[in-house]
Amino acid sequence: MVASKERRASILHLHLAGCSAKTISKQLQIPLKTVYNNVNRYKATGTMEDKPRKGRPKSATTKKIVKIVREKIRRNPRRSERKMAFEVGISARSVGRIVTSHLRLRSHKIRKVLEKDNQRSEKTEEKRSGRRQPPS
Known part of the structure; x- marks a missing residue:
C-alpha cells in the first residue's frame, strides 16, 4: 500500500496533468470518492499537507x-x-x-512488615547487650 502523502501527490500530479477523476481512480486503483476528496481539498486549501492537529503538545513525555x-x-x-x-x-x-x-513496567511501594511486640523487645535487648540470641 502506498503511503497517503505519496498517494495524494500522485492524485494531484495526475489532476494537474488534466486527467479526469475516473481515470485517476482506475489508474491508481483507489476509490473515486478518495480522488474527489483530495482534489477538493487541494482546491480549498491550495496544498495537500495535513492540517495541524488539535490539542496540547506533549511536554513531559518526550x-x-x-x-x-x-x-x-x-x-x-x-x-x-x-x-x-x-x-x-x-x-x-x-x-x-x-x-x-x-516502559511497560509496574512500580510498587516497598512496605515494612509489622513485627510483634515480643519480637521487637527481643531485638532491642540484643542491641543493648551486644549479642544475638539464637532463634527460638
Whole structure:
C-alpha cells in the first residue's frame, strides 16, 4: 500500500496533468470518492499537507525524558518515582505514567512488615547487650 502523502501527490500530479477523476481512480486503483476528496481539498486549501492537529503538545513525555527515566531505572531499579521526578524535573505522576505506559513496567511501594511486640523487645535487648540470641 502506498503511503497517503505519496498517494495524494500522485492524485494531484495526475489532476494537474488534466486527467479526469475516473481515470485517476482506475489508474491508481483507489476509490473515486478518495480522488474527489483530495482534489477538493487541494482546491480549498491550495496544498495537500495535513492540517495541524488539535490539542496540547506533549511536554513531559518526550522521547528525551522517557530515555532519561529508563536509564535511571536501569541504574537503580529500587529508586522511587518521587526521587526520579525531582531529579528529572517533572511531576511524580508523569514519571508514573512513563513507567507504566511507555516502559511497560509496574512500580510498587516497598512496605515494612509489622513485627510483634515480643519480637521487637527481643531485638532491642540484643542491641543493648551486644549479642544475638539464637532463634527460638
